[in-house]
Structures are given as C-alpha cells and as structure tokens.
Amino acid sequence: MRIDTDGDRVKCWLGRSEIDTLARRAPTREAELAIRIMGDCGLRSFEVIQICPKHKRRSEDGSAWLLRVPKGKxxxxxxxxxxxxxxxxxxxxxxxxxxxxxxxxMDEQYITVAPRSVRRWVEVAAKNAHETTGVDDWQHVSSHDLRRSWATYLLVEQRRNVRVVQSAGGWKDYDSMKPYLGEATEQAIVEELGAVKF
Structure with missing residues (x-):
C-alpha cells in the first residue's frame, strides 16, 4: 500500500492483494460484494448501489462481461x-x-444501503484489516481509494490505454483523472526502465 499525505486528505493506493484483504475483512457478504465492485470495476460509492442483475451483460463478441452504470457522475x-x-x-x-x-x-439492487453505509463498510473492513495485520496504513483507507487504486492498477501497472480507462471509469477528460494517479510502483519502474540500455 502506498500513502500520500501531501494535501488535505490522505490518499491510499492499494495493490490487488490488499483489495482482496479488504474484501475478506468486510462485515457482511453484501459489504464484500460492494468492495469488490468498487475495487474491480472502478465504481463510486453512489454508483455501486444502483447495480442490478440486469446491468451486467456479455460483450457483443461474447468474450467478456460488461457492467452498465446507469447514472454516473x-x-x-x-x-x-x-x-x-x-x-x-x-x-x-x-x-x-x-x-x-x-x-x-433482474431489477433488484445487489447493494441495498445508502452510499454513506457503503463508505462505512469500507472503513469497518479497513479497521478489521488493521487489527488483523497490524499495518497502520489501513487506518487511512476510504471507499474512494478503491477507485483510485483501480485506475492506477490499469494505467500504471498494466499500462492500459488512458482513453479506455477514462471511458470505463466515467471521467470527463484526462485532466480529471490526474488526481487519481500516484507514483509508479517499484515493479513498474523496474520493468519499464530495466529494459533500457544505459
């Protein structure tokens, strides 16, 4: 987990294994599902409560699943x-x-609580992770960090196309994505620069 304390709020970037840890420490199965949707699909807390079974579908070629966010930001x-x-x-x-x-x-929501409760679930799961692991950084994790971590994982670690991530995440333009991006991970630095001949 990487932490940025510059600015008004502490920002956290969780790795995939840390998102797994957070989900496993959720207080309920519904809470675990909400954390998974936010961490695996990049949804905001107010978006995750909109999702119903009718919102998932196969891609046109049948090779992948897509999730429709009915009313994003x-x-x-x-x-x-x-x-x-x-x-x-x-x-x-x-x-x-x-x-x-x-x-x-098909029209029933998976997550049946208000966005504030979703955010609270993440806080409880992070507290449980802190108690289990003893890692103090868990005390700073918020629901928005899941979205931030999703974007960073795709853009920095997996080097996916920025326009595709922008569209999937619901950002209006590239400038609006910049605050969500953190420093490159050690692994990304080594892989990207290790191949350069000096």
Missing part, C-alpha cells in the same frame, strides 16, 4: 451519465452467486 448538467465498464469474470461470478443465493430479480 455528470459534472456538466448533474443528471448522471450512463456508461459501461469492464466486469472481471471472477467478479461476475460473485454477482451471479449472490443473485442466486438472495433470489434477486
């Missing part, structure tokens, strides 16, 4: 803008299992 007119984001297969499987176990209809 729209800073231009405030009405909310729909978008599609990538839905990893393992996260789709969790959604499928949860829908089956809870007997959810």
């Amino acid at each position: 729209d800073t231009r007119n405030g009405t909310g803008k729909a978008r599609d984001t990538f839905l990893p297969a393992q996260t789709e499987q969790l959604l499928h299992s949860y829908q089956r176990d809870e007997s959810l209809g």
